[in-house]
Structures are given as structure tokens and as C-alpha cells.
Amino acid sequence: MMFRIARSREGGEINHYDLYKIQTRKGMTVLDALFQIQDKMDASLSFRYSCRGAVCGSCAMLINKEPRLACRTQVSMVIDQSMKLKPFPPIIEVPHGWDKETEILIEPLPNFPILKDLVVDMTKFFDALEELKLWESPTDGDETRIQSPKDRKKIERYVNCILCAICFGSCPVNYEKEEYLGPAALAKAWRFNQDTRNPDAKKYLESAQQPKGTPMCDLIMNCVKACPKGVAPGGAIRKMK
């Protein structure tokens, strides 16, 4: 199998694409293929990973024009899979010479500045979480705050977020509007608003409803289709709207 991989040696824009031939095996993931390239063909190839098991959220990238986790995407399934995302420039524009039938195309996650090859600068993604103050501040001293399994179940979907930023990278609004806080931060605001242990839940809703938050979302739902953990940020945003 051939891999066509975006390279950016000095950072900034994609500067060219390199082609590599991979020896595939059953169950091989895209991340395994990147290791094979790095170990045997090109030690200069840069990409992020940590857990290799869809837990840390580090290995998000564009695989055949769809944002996916490299560690949970099997090479044998890439060509047949389709998320049916609403198109926007980074997933429409294809590099010259790409043969979709025989090559897997790997590019950095859209909507972020590229640092090198497949590594992007995620500062704005984490800044949005920080800006909305998406954590709980205990106000009741050392008292244990109890939550029933039923109430926990209500926020389960949102707690599962691994902060991979695939939703941010799949969102046409994040592509067009630099200031948009993005689906993950807004879904997390809903998670804290709905958490029954939280004495000050309203503040999360209010901060999510600022102009660059929920009002900016067009409910396109690419985030729902692309999220690898079933968080469905667009559903949370719709409720907040």
C-alpha cells in the first residue's frame, strides 16, 4: 500500500507530499504504518502519539480527507470508509497526483497552524477550554459531593471526550472564524452545566452563550459525525442554543 504524506519541514503551510510504500499486515493501523516509515524509511517524519489505544487524543490527523485517530484507523478499512462530512476547503482540495484508489493520503488536522509534518499547534483549542474555565471549583470545603448513577449517566457522553480536537478540525465554522471557541469546549461547558454536583452550574451556560460560543455554531454537525468517542458536541450546542 502506498502512503502519500504531507510534509512541512519549516512549519507553516504544507510544503510538499512524500510517497512511501508500506508492507501491510492484518489489523495494521495508520499509526503502525507511520512507525514503519519512521523506523525504516524516513526518521525525519514527525507525528504525535502516546497511548496507541484511542485514549490520549494525540494522534488526530486527516486520513484520506477525513479527520481520524491514526491509532484506531485500520489501513485496510480507510479507502471504504466515509463520514459524509459537509465539505470545506481542507477536505475538498486534493494534492496533485493523489490516486484515491491506491494511495492513503495523510495530512495534518485542519484549522490549526502546522508546526511540522503532521504535528499541529493546538494552543487555540486548549485556550478555549481555559477561557470558559471548564473545571469545577469546590465551594463546600472537604464535603464529598455525591452523585447518583442516574445523574452520572446524563453527562457520561460528554465526560468521554479525550480532547483530540477532531471536532475542531472537522468544523467549517472553525475554518472560517478564527475566534470560534469550537465544539469540544462548548460540549464541555454543557457537561459542567448538567453536572448535579455543581453548585454554580449556570455560569458555564452563560459563558458558552457568549458571541463566539454557541451563537456562532451553524449546527452543521461535522463534529458529531467525526468524533471518535461518540461525544456528539453538536447535540450539546443545540440544547444550549
Ligand code: SF4
Ligand atoms: S468532542 Fe470528540 S472529537 Fe471533540 S475533542 Fe472530544 S473526543 Fe475529540
Ligand code: FES
Ligand atoms: S495514540 Fe492516543 S489516541 Fe491515538
